[in-house]
């Protein structure tokens with residue numbers, strides 16, 4: 001059944017009709033047109049479709065669009081502010097952390113969720129946080145190094 005839902009997308013209120021069986025991933029990509037969120041396995045295995053739901057990384061392919069009524073959704077398009085990339089994005093670029101880039105939006109969002117919760121993560125915590133994001137180009141080491149570097153930088157700035 002069609003239902004009008006209201007939620008916040010990348011900081012803006014949004015109101016849109018969606019069918020009861022529509023995945024959040026398809027709402028974001030096909031109805032709203034934000035294609036930075038990637039479609040991979042569509043069964044919760046690859047993490048390409050990761051978005052932040054109330055600050056937590058979630059597989060949008062497994063989330064029904066109608067479930068997000070009243071919640072806050074952030075996609076990769078909502079991460080850079082005023083044309084300035086998030087430090088995680090900058091670091092991924094600086095260190096050549098990605099190759100094809102298909103997993104990168106999901107990696108960015110999982111990393112940001114981690115650093116918002118644990119500003120001083122161990123390497124183990126970083127690896128655990130991105131364990132749901134599969135990279136078929138297998139660039140994990142550079143991703144891990146980038147996240148640890150951003151954490152160290154942010155902590156240094158916080159102490160100044």
Ligand code: FES
Pocket residue numbers: 038039040041042043044045046047048049050059060061062
């Ligand atoms: S597309 Fe959602 S986890 Fe793979």
Ligand code: FES
Pocket residue numbers: 097098099100101102103104134135136137138139
């Ligand atoms: S960079 Fe290609 S899948 Fe990760």
